[in-house]
Amino acid sequence: MNELKQKIGLGVGVALVLAWCLLPVAWILSLSFKSQAAVSNGSDPGFLPLDSFAGLENYRAVWEDDQFRRAIINSIGISLIATVLSVMIATLAAYAIARLEFKGKKMVLTTALAIAMFPVVSLVSPLFDLWRTIGLYDTWPGLILPYMSFTLPLAIWTLSAFFREIPWEMEQAAQVDGATSWQAFRKVIVPLAAPGVFTAAILTFFFAWNDFVFGITLTSTEAARPIPAALSFFVGPDPFQRPASLLAAAAVVATIPIVLIVLFFQRKIVAGLTSGAVKG
């Protein structure tokens, strides 16, 4: 009896949370399938696109838009490069912080944290000037650099926590088995820290993908403009009508890569991978 009650309660609770979280997504989905006209004059106010169902027309329009296609390529490219570089650097840095004793270790950690605390907005205008002077304005590296500097601290902190969990003996065993320090790091430590590496990768990718402030200030053309910024420039064929359903379709398209990437990375985050390494 009690168990049944518990189950029902759990089900209701989960349903409530899901509804709360997924409502905006559902709304956007519904909008993206309504026809442009119906949204503009409000002829179909219901949630489900009944008589205004436009099929995939909005998606086709979005996809045929050259600017948007460029923006997607920009976003994917910039986010992936920023993620890969950031995770690689963070892995090395975190390993050093977790394993080695060196002067200024505390300082590295606190500085990293301090950098992460800077409000993005306060950095944007100096960066804008700097980037224009040295020619990074409106280029991929111009966005990759700030993304990296903002995600590195978090990645370093996450990863050094993971590295600290890996028993020293693993590495010593590898060294006795004939590995150089680098081989021990690559063949034993990194595989063991994989969950941490992928966690850091997801966080970095999120930040880069969702960023709007840098994206809109440090770019001016589709040479480097990422999706969030591009969406705000999205006008559609009629400049006097906000193309709400087109925007919705674009938003859905922009969400798909991140869902895919999270699903892919999440499989790699296997909890308890280190179990069985050492007794205890």
Place this chain on the structure above:
Amino acid sequence: MAAISLRNIVKKYGDGFPAVNDVSIEIADGEFVILVGPSGCGKSTLLRMIVGLEDITSGDMVIGDRKVNDLAPRERNLAMVFQNYALYPHLSVYENIAFPLRLAGASDEEVDEKVRNASKTLELDEHLERKPGNLSGGQRQRVAMGRAIVRDADAFLFDEPLSNLDAKLRGQMRTEISRLQKRLGITTVYVTHDQTEAMTLGDRVAVLKRGLLQQLATPRELYENPGNLFVAGFIGSPPMNFLPAEVEGTRLTLPFGSVEIGEEKASRARDRGLLIAGIRPEHFEDAAIADQQGSESSFTATVEVVEWLGNETYAYIPFEAPEEVQQQLKQLEQDLDGESLRTQLVVTLDGASRISEGDEAEIWMDASRIHLFDPATGENLTVDREHAGEIPAEAVEVGA
């Protein structure tokens, strides 16, 4: 395969504390040497210096004919089994064992042949594809050994390999290690705090205390001729009894009476005032059962507690010790990681003995087996130096 020679090895940490202090051990090719001692005696540090995971402050470490002080672990060609096994959890058992070979760049056929050989030796054949996380403690232990035997290392190093196993498995693995070592005939250094392992496995045993080598000898020599109070108390279970004693003529006065010890022993200990007599529990017997009755060597005492184990009986007989001796015994207990409890005599009697708690019992003792220790230095005054292996001079002086 190679001999290992430790020459005046010293390890000092940042605070200047010598974890290992001037230890010299010559390990012959193919020999099985045990490093034993209570926790903090520097045995693990010594092992890690051999393998290269710990820097050597001073002294020479020679393996074969190479001085290896400054070589990285991978250049020393030694195989080590860690206390917690340190298996690679992301690799299968097969790949764990193959790991050293792969690093050495062996061909796939060679790897396969050697791994299958090792797994057959250790009976791991049906587990080769499993991950270490799914193995039992004993199986993990065997995988760790497989990783060690798969390559042609110059020596095996074991760092308390059995301490994580339960008692039954520990016994089995102990014989397994012994068999393996004899078959491969490879030089082995084995660290343990368990004296049973030390006694059963080792060709020779090095007893360490606070970074100092106390005695290096065969198990039998250690047992029968301990160089000092520490070794005497450390080796043997239940431990050796220590009693306040005084020599008068050729007789030794103990709290329970006096016994005849003969001129040879008496002469070495005469005129030294109060001494500590050490006698092992099994050198006592219920006088009613003992064959070699001699009224000179028996005494009567009140037995406080009796523990009957079937094959034998432990009887506990409390006694009073003078302050001087008590201090020394308390210090000894601390060195041995023990609790200093009341001073009592533990005697091992035959299982047939009918002595029960509270009895006034007549106990016979084998006076020829008594050792006499100097209470100030801990030195064994009656040691038979010819059959005591190596006893470094400083162990007696400082070790007290």
